[in-house]
Amino acid sequence: MVIYGVYIVSKSGGLIFNYECNVPKIETEKTFGYPLDLKLNYENKKIVVEFGQRDGVMVGHVLTAVNGIPATGRQLDDGRDVFDIINERENYPLSLKFARLRMTTNEKIFLASMFYPLFAIASQLSPEPRCSGIEVLEADTFKLQCFQTLTGVKFMVVAEPTQAGLDILLRRIYELYSDFALKNPFYSLEMPIRCELFDSNLQNLLEHVEKTGISNV
């Protein structure tokens, strides 16, 4: 009964609303010996694992601490550069902590606008004629369900893989959108949704679903 996030993508493909909750925090701390078998890369002001995933440290995880000292970007809190430490043999064995950081809003916008063309491609590639597009995307750790309205707005919800009844939830979110966003005179179409009533009602709905299950909605 766990919902990880709700995303709304407008007709033109931009992310207009995102709400995340219950995101599991993924962190691993491991001790490594020289030479380091992970390939690390410095990009976007973060040190990211590029290759060599093992024992829970996956590609895309960010280095957050060395020997217990937290790191920001390339620098440790005590001023030393991380790559210098990693390249010196005498510093080993080294304890490194990796974590999957939460996405920034920019990254979310970027990923959501990537979903939109995938959706369009899928509806054309389908062997069945008159296909509607991606409805459900299932992975090991999550399930993403998408509902496209008649006007082209896409509502997406990411939940745990065994969650059922997400389409009812999506229709309720659609109702909330048509009530508190579309009837608000201060909301313009295709713009990010900044309506307090919409946010609070959505949170109430998600809490209600988590406590009592989808069939009561």
Added chain:
Amino acid sequence: MSITISAVRPRTSILDKSLSRGRGEVSLSCYALLFSELVQYCQNRVYTVPELQNKLAEMGQEVGVKFIDLLFVRERSYKREIKILNILLFVKSTLWKALFGKEADKLEHANDDERTYYIIEKDPIVNKFISVPKDKGSLNCAVFTAGIIEAVLNGCGFPAKVTAHWHKGTTYMVKFEDSVIARDKQLEDR
């Protein structure tokens, strides 16, 4: 056998029919979308928030003026109200029922000022779907309803000013003119 079908119906215009009650139900969504358009219409024609409030209140007044005769004929069987308390109770119950289908929550008299009365409503229907953004300050779209109340009071012979405030939900502050209070006192003394 000949069948004649008359294609001419007796023409009755709407003025020949009696004042019917009509169906008292309007779809909430329909109303909310119309009101949202009204607010956007006003917003496109003003530059500041107080001007927007004035414009909404004016529109409310045009609605209120038309309500007076209709309500007194239908609900009060043609009898005028002459006391302040009665007209306020009329506003709180009959007018509200005709507009929104329910009565206003509370009617209070101010402790310090005898010209001021408060009508309090926790959840006005006009504001049900509206989230005011921070840059609009203390705009309350219930000034539309305040305009309706003001027009009704002015039209019934109780000149007053009505404003809407964010207090205990929404509070409409009704400020009567001195002449009205003086006249009411005379009525009581008699």
